[in-house]
Amino acid sequence: MDMPRNVFKQMLGERRLQVGLFVGLASAYSMEILATAGFDWLLIDGEHAPNNPASVLAQLQAAAPYPVNLVVRPVNHDAALIKQYLDIGAQTLLVPMVESVSEAAALVRAIRYPPHGMRGVGTSLARAARWSGVEDYAAHANEEVCLIVQIESKQGLANLDAILMVEGVDGIFIGPADLAASMGYIGQPGHQEVKVAIEDALTRIAATSKAAGVFVTEPRMAQHYRGYGASFIAVGGDTLLLRNAAVTLASSFQDNPATL
Numbered sequence: 339m340d341m342p343r344n345v346f347k348q349m350l351g352e353r354r355l356q357v358g359l360f361v362g363l364a365s366a367y368s369m370e371i372l373a374t375a376g377f378d379w380l381l382i383d384g385e386h387a388p389n390n391p392a393s394v395l396a397q398l399q400a401a402a403p404y405p406v407n408l409v410v411r412p413v414n415h416d417a418a419l420i421k422q423y424l425d426i427g428a429q430t431l432l433v434p435m436v437e438s439v440s441e442a443a444a445l446v447r448a449i450r451y452p453p454h455g456m457r458g459v460g461t462s463l464a465r466a467a468r469w470s471g472v473e474d475y476a477a478h479a480n481e482e483v484c485l486i487v488q489i490e491s492k493q494g495l496a497n498l499d500a501i502l503m504v505e506g507v508d509g510i511f512i513g514p515a516d517l518a519a520s521m522g523y524i525g526q527p528g529h530q531e532v533k534v535a536i537e538d539a540l541t542r543i544a545a546t547s548k549a550a551g552v553f554v555t556e557p558r559m560a561q562h563y564r565g566y567g568a569s570f571i572a573v574g575g576d577t578l579l580l581r582n583a584a585v586t587l588a589s590s591f592q593d594n595p596a597t598l
């Protein structure tokens with residue numbers, strides 16, 4: 339069996355715009371619906387959503403037949419959890435709250451097999467290796483894993499230039515909500531100072547070999563940050579889409595009871 343290729347890593351390398359959605363419903367069934375919707379990438383969120391390796395696996399399997407790139411966000415930097423996500427077949431990880439070179443370098447070691455890293459070898463048990471069905475999986479796995487680190491604090495921004503030098507980090511994703519909180523503007527990711535900080539960070543990232551990404555909730559902000567070099571942009575989340583659609587439908591009847 340051939341090594342599964344990481345198309346998302348390739349797209350990031352070529353700076354091809356990738357539009358994505360955060361997925362927090364933690365359901366394989368709704369994941370399959372989203373996989374047919376036309377996004378370039380879907381992020382299965384294990385940071386704020388109630389996911390674990392078993393529920394992430396079910397979602398990876400549900401989306402596998404469709405042409406969409408899958409990204410997994412672990413809850414923390416734990417190398418053991420990262421190993422599990424890689425073994426169940428996640429090829430791209432987006433890791434939250436990276437603030438220093440040492441944290442970024444430790445993540446690079448966590449995703450790589452020795453001698454370049456410390457990922458444990460268990461290919462016969464790993465879906466990623468098609469249970470040893472992929473010839474030479476261990477020899478080529480490092481090339482197909484994509485590591486994106488999230489910068490989302492003042493400390494992370496202060497160390498951005500140094501983190502940009504860490505070999506093995508493929509992209510940097512800015513988290514506006516946590517960044518705003520860290521800058522003293524909790525709940526205001528669109529605050530002018532936060533926006534300027536994001537613009538500056540995206541510009542600096544895009545000037546390097548690493549891809550720049552950001553989360554937005556309004557299409558005009560996607561366009562705005564695209565202008566500063568963002569090439570992979572998450573434009574919303576499934577939980578918000580569902581709630582907003584439900585609230586709009588319910589309120590259309592509450593506001594116009596005469597329609598019934």
Ligand code: 3PY
Nearest residue numbers: 490513514515516553
């Ligand atoms: C944030 O905004 O803090 C995120 O992690 C997601 O974009």
Ligand code: MG
Nearest residue numbers: 490513515516
């Ligand atoms: Mg965040």
